[in-house]
Amino acid sequence: MKIIALINQKGGVAKTTTAINLSAGMADKGYKVLIVDTDPQASATFALGIIEDDRGTLVDVYSAKKVKDVKLPIYTYSEKIDVIPANLTLSVTCLNLMSRVGSDNVLKTALASVADVYDFIIIDCPPSINKLTINALTAATDLIIPVETEAMSINGLREMEEYIEQVKCNTNELLNLLGILITKYDKRKSSTQQIQEYLISNYQGVVLKSVIRDNVDVADSVIYKKPVLEYKPQSNGAQDYLSLTNEILTKLGYEQK
Ligand SMILES: Nc1ncnc2c1ncn2[C@@H]1O[C@H](COP(=O)(O)OP(=O)(O)OP(=O)(O)O)[C@@H](O)[C@H]1O
Ligand SMILES: [Mg+2]
Numbered sequence: 001m002k003i004i005a006l007i008n009q010k011g012g013v014a015k016t017t018t019a020i021n022l023s024a025g026m027a028d029k030g031y032k033v034l035i036v037d038t039d040p041q042a043s044a045t046f047a048l049g050i051i052e053d054d055r056g057t058l059v060d061v062y063s064a065k066k067v068k069d070v071k072l073p074i075y076t077y078s079e080k081i082d083v084i085p086a087n088l089t090l091s092v093t094c095l096n097l098m099s100r101v102g103s104d105n106v107l108k109t110a111l112a113s114v115a116d117v118y119d120f121i122i123i124d125c126p127p128s129i130n131k132l133t134i135n136a137l138t139a140a141t142d143l144i145i146p147v148e149t150e151a152m153s154i155n156g157l158r159e160m161e162e163y164i165e166q167v168k169c170n171t172n173e174l175l176n177l178l179g180i181l182i183t184k185y186d187k188r189k190s191s192t193q194q195i196q197e198y199l200i201s202n203y204q205g206v207v208l209k210s211v212i213r214d215n216v217d218v219a220d221s222v223i224y225k226k227p228v229l230e231y232k233p234q235s236n237g238a239q240d241y242l243s244l245t246n247e248i249l250t251k252l253g254y255e256q257k
Contacts, residue, residue, distance in 0.1 A: 001115050001116075001118060001119060001120070001121070002119075002120055002121075002141050002142055002252055003111065003120075003121040003122075003123065003139055003140045003141045003142070004022070004120060004121070004122050004123070004140060004141070004142045004143065004144060004178065004248070005122075005123040005125055005136045005137055005139075005140040005142070005143045005144075006018050006019045006022075006122070006123065006124055006125060006143070006144055006146060007125045007133060007136065007137065007143055007144075007145060007160070008125075008127065008145050008146055008147065008156075008160065009127055009128055009129050009133075009156060009159070009160065010127060010147075010152075010153060010156055011127035012127070012148075013127075013146045013147055013148050013153065013183060013184075014146045014148070014181075014183035014184060014212065015124055015125060015127070015146055016039070016043040016044045016047060016124050017047075017183070017212075017218060018144065018146050018181060018183065018212070018241075018244075019035060019044055019122050019123070019124035020035065020044055020047055020048065020124075020227050021218075021227045021228055021229060021237070021238075021241035021244075022122060022144075022241065022244060022245060022248065023035050023081055023120070023122045023227070024081070024227030024228075024229040024230065024241070025229060025241050025242050025244065025245025025246075026080075026119070026120050026122075026245055026249070027078065027079075027080035027081050028229060028242070028245070029245065029249065029256070030080070031080065031119035031120055031254075032080050032082075032117065032118050032119050032120075033080060033081050033082070033118060033119065033120045033121070033122060034074070034081075034082045034083070034084065034114065034117070034118045034120070034121045034122070035048070035077075035081065035082070035083045035084070035121075035122050035123075035124065036058065036083075036084045036107070036111070036121060036122070036123045036124070036136075037058065037083065037084065037085050037086035037124050038058060038086060038090070038107070038123055038124060038125055038126065038132045038133075038135070038136050039086055039090070039124055039125060039126040039127075039132075040086060040087070040088050040089070040090040040091040040094070040126060040132075041086075041088075041126065042085065042086040042087050042088065042090075043124070044083070044085075044086070044124045045057075045083065045085035045086050045087070046222075046225075047221075047222045047225060048077045048081075048083055048225060048226075049077075049225030050075050050077065050083050050085045052085055052087060055073040055074070055075065056073040057073055057084070057085045057086055057087045057089075057090070058073070058084050058085065058086050058090060059086075059087060059089045059090050059093050060073055061073070061084070061106065061107070061110045062090070062093045062094075062096075062097060062106055062107075062135075063093060063096075067106050067109045067110050068109060068113075070110060072084060072110060072113065072114060073085065074114070082118075090132065094130055094131050094132050097131040097132075097135075098131060103131055103135075104131070104134050104135060104138050104170075104171045105135075105138055105171070106135055107123075107135040107136060107138065107139040108135070108138050108139035111139055119254075121139075123136045123139065123140060129163055134167065134171065137164070137167045137171070137172060137175060138167065138171040138172045140172070140175060141174065141175070141176060142175070142176045142177075142178045142252070143164070143175065143176070143177055143178060144178050144179060144180075144181050144208075144248075145157070145160060145177070145179075145180045145181065146180075146181045146183045146212075147180055147181070147182060147183065147199070148182075148183055148184050149182055149184070149185060149186075149189070149191060149192040149195040149196055149199075150191055150195065151191055151195065153195065154195060154198060154199065157180075157203075164177065177206065178208070178248060178251055178252075179206055179207060179208035179251075180199060180203055180206050180207045180208065181208050181210070181211075181212065181244065182196060182199065182207065182208070182211045182212065183211075183212040184212065184213075184214045185211045185212060185213045185214060186213070186214040196211075208244065208247055209247055210240060210243045210244040210246075210247045211240065212237070212240045212241065212244065213236045213237065213240055215228075215235055215236045215237035215240070217231065217232040217235035217236075217237050217238070218235070218237035221237075227241075228241065229241060229242065
């Protein structure tokens with residue numbers, strides 16, 4: 001079982017879109033996936049049409065006195081995809097975590113109870129560096145950093161690297177960077193080529209070969225509360241996410257079913 005976190009402190013780089021569509025790609029290959037929404041904006045929860053009920057949300061997991069005893073709030077999206085949803089209160093929960101003993105390990109401890117149930121757990125992170133992201137990176141075995149090909153996107157990448165090193169030194173020695181993923185790729189934009197070249201030459205071997213093209217169907221799929229792989233399987237977006245899924249499965253040594 002692998003736990004993959006989508007992380008970048010920059011907003012709007014397609015963390016959530018990638019969490020959902022990579023999960024859909026893995027489900028398409030027959031793997032069982034759990035999506036964990038750790039963002040108070042609850043975009044993944046919303047994009048999959050999950051409505052909170054008395055099972056609760058990730059807030060209840062973080063608020064529990066003894067996390068080992070918590071029944072996880074798991075909702076079913078489809079046969080192969082389950083979801084632990086977020087809600088806005090998660091931002092208050094995040095502040096409360098600051099004063100809690102062992103607060104970096106809450107998510108890791110919670111997810112240990114379902115490790116046998118899933119092939120992959122995919123964690124969608126908020127666009128910030130805080131206790132929620134530390135928990136995600138402490139729980140994760142692997143991470144992907146989505147970036148847009150815009151000048152502003154590469155600012156902050158070095159800080160991300162330092163942050164990941166800090167996590168490795170302190171809470172998760174074995175955390176593995178699967179790669180930097182170029183998203184919303186539009187070759188008509190003049191900056192695109194330059195930024196892509198910059199990334200490939202400065203992060204050798206780290207930039208994933210799969211690129212996610214800018215594609216209106218990807219954005220529209222959210223309206224229909226589906227991954228683009230279900231909404232428009234023939235679209236560029238769906239094809240790109242399938243090729244990403246294949247690349248990630250190969251990198252992790254999983255069978256291409
Ligand atoms: N390949 C794509 N083509 C077109 N639009 C896209 C693509 N990927 C993502 N988007 C759109 O870009 C916006 C931001 O994407 P998304 O919400 O996944 O980013 P994010 O990094 O999770 O944002 P945040 O930091 O706020 O959590 C959304 O409106 C989404 O639909
Ligand atoms: Mg998001």
